[in-house]
Amino acid sequence: MNIDVSSNRDLDPVSLAQKLIRCKSVTPCDDGVVDLAAGFLRSVGFQTHIIESGPPDWHIKNLYAKFGHRSPNLAVIGHLDVVPAGNMSDWKYDPFAAYIEDGILTGRGSVDMKSGFACAAVAAKSIVDRSFDGAISFLVTGDEEVGTEHGTRAILKWCFDRSIKFDACLVAEPTGTGNLGQAFCIGHRGSLNVELASRGIQGHVANPEKASNPLTPLIEYLHFMKAKIWDKGDGIFPPTNLEITSIDVGNSTPNLIPSSAQAKLNIRYNRLHSAESLIKDLKLARNFFSPSPDNLSIEAQYNSDFFICEDKSLINNMFSAIKEVLEIEPKISAGGGTTDGRFISKYCPVVEFGVPEDEMHKANESIAVNDLIKLTEIYKVFYKNFFGTKFK
Ligand SMILES: [Zn+2]
Incomplete structure (x- = not known):
């Protein structure tokens, strides 16, 4: 009709x-x-x-x-x-x-x-x-x-x-x-929120050999993950993308190496990935920057597929x-x-x-x-x- x-x-x-x-x-x-x-x-x-x-x-x-x-x-x-x-x-x-x-x-x-x-x-x-x-x-x-x-x-x-x-x-x-x-x-695309916590040893900035700065591996790790090309998209879906959304230390003292630092990131991912595969990749890359998983914890906070x-x-x-x-x-x-x-x-x-x-x-x-x-x-x-x- x-x-x-x-x-x-x-x-x-x-x-x-x-x-x-x-x-x-x-x-x-x-x-x-x-x-x-x-x-x-x-x-x-x-x-x-x-x-x-x-x-x-x-x-x-x-x-x-x-x-x-x-x-x-x-x-x-x-x-x-x-x-x-x-x-x-x-x-x-x-x-x-x-x-x-x-x-x-x-x-x-x-x-x-x-x-x-x-x-x-x-x-x-x-x-x-x-x-x-x-x-x-x-x-x-x-x-x-x-x-x-x-x-x-x-x-x-x-x-x-x-x-x-x-x-x-x-x-x-x-x-x-x-x-x-x-x-x-x-x-x-799906959305995955991730929280990271880096743990070190507090100390004086003049004696870094007696401390362990948690910011150094955290920043190096974030830089590496941000530069990673996950995929190129597939024509319908845009490429998977990671954005660092926050780096928090809460340190107001200029000569203090802090004992811990936190960061947050979000990954918008297409059908070439899953939340599980992304977390696996995030944890695998951690090994290059952190002596043990305890020093750099990675936790998924929210996921929508x-x-x-x-x-x-x-x-x-x-x-x-x-x-x-x-x-x-x-x-x-x-x-x-x-x-x-x-x-x-x-x-x-x-x-x-x-x-x-x-x-x-x-x-x-x-x-x-x-x-x-x-x-x-x-x-x-x-x-x-x-x-x-x-x-x-
Ligand atoms: Zn709306």
């Missing part, structure tokens, strides 16, 4: 994005943003459920909204919390005024990611207006920017407790840089939706920072596409209004492609 995806012009993603931005929903504060989103989705026919999670000092409001009872069930996930505005004097306009000038919408969350939610929600109206053999579910968290336990993971637990299953997922997070539609994501969408049909749906609306061929990538898509990727294939990410978290975060109109059209075509033959 030929579907007119450009109908329902009464629904405007720009005004919905403005209303969402005007809620000061800096994590964990909600400021009415989830009720606003739920009210919109109810107005177009969704059933909504507020899912609350977290202790009193980190009380998070999340939303699950569903239309339809058949399969396939397409999950659309996103977040409505934002990072703080930062230094207010750096902003040209009030970051929560959602001011539009010369076709540019400025405000905290205009890129990450209230606009993405607004476009996906408005586009959903084109689906729910029609009878189709499927379901569309919005999983909207208020805890993405800081934590994850009481956000998407709490929503997924709520869903699985009710035997709700998903067949595919669209993440409406900002994607790619430059113009809209340059790239979309089908996965992300890489994920990749293997569903060619879902990838083609997004590719052709972007191509149809923008008349360009997007790059397919697994770059950029990871998203909550990693949690649902264990259960169904995930694609991610939203506005360009260049401005996210910056002062004067802003997006072209025209991009929101186009993004809404792309989501409509994506929904149409996904549910395609399922329409009655």
